[in-house]
Amino acid sequence: MLTVRIIPCLDMDDGFVVKGLRFRDLKKVGDPVSLARKYYLEGADEIVFLDVGATVKSRNTMIEVVKKISAEIFIPLTAGGGIKTAEDIRNLLLAGADKVSLGTAAVENPALITEAARRFGSQCVVISIDAARASHGWHVFTHGGQKDTGLDALDWARTVERLGAGEILLNSIDRDGTGAGYDLELLIKTGEAVKIPVIASGGGKELHHIEEAIIRGKADAVLLASAFHYGRLTIPQVKEFLRTKGVRVR
């Protein structure tokens, strides 16, 4: 039986880990290499790095960080943020990332999903869907959660699966940084719409949020940022708690 993955997420801007609220007001919270090392030693199942900085310098710094981290941390690493071309993907994979996460670029150029899957394999193509509640269902947002594409999130999830995505990283914009718990309805509906693994993100703060995302939301993995960065929760604590709830963890 597969275990549920607990994934710390490092949002980075120019080489620093940052954290914001509903995708705004970024604050520096630490150095990515030492945080990644700490999470690895604590038993993280995977680590996600997202470059939220918008500059070329920030992108290049990200590649250097991935190089450093992959030389000493031997669990899957996902890198994303600002990827536009297959060449960007190749550079991150060469630097030591195992998977890449595509958001805006996937919406603007869905052919990139297929090209990436064909060249590098579906297993390394994670499609990040930033979704917010709309009058009917959820809409997909791009550009760091600022632009409403009008796309229905569930339709988009089905589309990316068909185009070759290996996993979906599902972020609830409404819940991001609020600590109000994951958007369970979004999670359940997305899980029903696709057969590829879904990673729950946005809003996880309390242990019971994580339990709900896994047991009710059927998430294959949960992503947490602030809760870990600020020491509110630790990875061993989350795993111990989940074991008592009958959830299989590593």
Added chain:
Amino acid sequence: MIGLIDYGAGNLNSLLKAIRFLDYRAQLLSSPEPFPEIDRLIIPGVGSFRPALEELKRRELLPFIREWLEAGKPLLGICLGLQLLSQGSQEAPEIPGLAFFPGTCQKLQAPKVPHIGWNEVKILKDDPVFDGLPEKSYFYFVHSFALTEVSSSTLAITDYGTTFSSVVKSGRIYGCQFHPEKSGRPGLKFLKNWVEKC
């Protein structure tokens, strides 16, 4: 010195980094030139069966690997590397594998395929490659096909919809379906055991 078979795909970098982290020396092999220093070979994974075999053929590495296997020298096939050592795969039924391990690879029968994540590896037969690892350890998997045949070569099995051989061995030739280079400390231990004890 460890020779890493480079067929243009796969996760060579991660593997190279893990090997270097463990302080072993490694050399990439993308052609069958003689490297007298190389005493162990790894066929890494990630990719699909047919293109991998075709690329090995194009780079003239197939005869080199065959001779290595016939000589019974230490070899480790990882993920697709293990699958290539089987008799063939449902992924490309028209071409045979290297047929070192019995059985063919079948598509996993599970609600979600590929099988991505940490799964339990149950040790059936004790072996130096498992030294210091608990009877049930978790390793990282990423694959859609697997050697579903459990034979006398099977050292460990894993369940994911289907039960499959997750570690196989015959003589000094090993194969593992998981990625030791991505399986944290148990994975590094497995690699270290293979280099030092197998």
